Amino acid sequence: MTTLSALxxxxxxxxxxxxxxLARACTPxxxxxxxxxxxxxxxxLARAAIEEARRARFPNLPRLQSLPEVDTSANTIVTPDRTVQVLLTLKSPRIVLLGNVLSDEECDAxxxxxxxxxLRSPVVSDxxxxxEINAYRTSRGAMLQRGESELVERIEARLAALTRWPAERGEGLQVLRYESGNEYRPHFDWFNPDLPxxxxxxxxxxxxxxTIVMYLSEVEQGGATSFPNIGLQVQPKKGSAVFFANTDxxxxxxxQTLHAGEPVVAGRKMIATKWLRAQTYI
Incomplete structure (x- = not known):
């Protein structure tokens, strides 16, 4: 029996x-x-077929990598325990704004x-x-272990379903609190491989x-997640989340994934961040 290739x-x-x-240089x-x-x-199937055709046409190009992806082919995404709304999508950089990711009760819990x-939120030294503590990040945060409670495990399983990415290929949730005046100035989440x-x-x-940023509270004023290189600001909305790919x-x-946590002007912002890794995180 002959098995057909994806293409x-x-x-x-x-x-x-x-x-x-591909001849028109459209992106995969x-x-x-x-x-x-x-x-x-x-x-x-679509990705495999495109990659197969691409390899045949351009055999010397680097291979595509398997990456987390949110399926935005419909306006809702049905996970095993929740229906999530697709509110906004960008192709380059890949950004997806999602609604109804968490319930109010889950956010509060x-x-x-x-x-x-x-504790005061640190940054990684180059x-x-x-x-280390740095003035350009002034929030406070709690680093959770993967699956350390039923609540954490449930949220991580939902994120894994949304991104089609195994939970073990992710760091633990980082829950962050931004009081009035707190911010995280423009930065990248990806690691610079040229620095030790x-x-x-x-x-x-x-x-x-x-990266997935989940909003756990409403914010009276300020506190947007901004992407200055593309002129995008995502306003905090309790229960919603923004997903963005850090690599091509x-x-x-x-x-293009330069982003910032804009200063909170009034109120308090609570978020939970999930960083997805290329391999199993240990």
Whole structure:
């Protein structure tokens, strides 16, 4: 019995469409999104077929990497325990704004669970990879272990379903509190592989390939997650989340993902951040 390749299993018109769009220099990600729209093709089949055609046309190009991805082919995403809304999508950089990721009760429970563990939030030093306090990050936070409680495990399983990325390929949740005036100035979440400190952190699970920021509270004024290079601001909305890929489809750090936690002007902002790694995080 002969097994067809991913590309050969597609109708002829779609094989032609893939090759025509590769010739036009369309990105694999945008092509896959068209192919999966309205459930036309499975995302994994679409990506495999595009990569197969791409390798045949450009044999010397680097291979695409498997990366976390949120399926935005429909306006809702049904996970095993919750239906999540797709509110906004960008293709480059890959950013997806999601609604109804957490219930109000889950937000409140996660805040209460973490409140007594809050310490000043550190950053990774470029030289040695140590956690250090820096004036450009003034929040307080609690670093949770993967699966350390039923609540944490449930949220992590939901995020794994949303991103099609195993829970073990992620760091533990980081719950953060921003009081009035607190901020996190523009920064990247990906590790710079040319610097010794970040390289040390990459030994524990590779690159931070994607980020999920979940909003656990309403904020009276300020506190947006901003992407200054593309002019985008995401306003905090309790229960919603923003997903963004930190690398391109070849695993290279994406300079467009520069982002910031804008200063809180009034009220308090509570968020939970999940960093997804290229390999199992240890």
């Amino acid at each position: 050969a299993s597609l109708p002829q018109e779609w094989q032609l469409w893939i090759n025509q769009n 990600g945008s092509m896959a999104e068209v192919m999966t729209r309205d459930g036309r093709f499975d995302q994994h 996660l805040v209460a669970y973490s409140e007594q563990r809050m 030289a040695e990879g140590k956690n 400190g970040p390289r040390k952190h990459m030994e524990r699970g590779g690159q931070r390939v994607a 489809v070849y695993g290279n750090p994406d300079q």
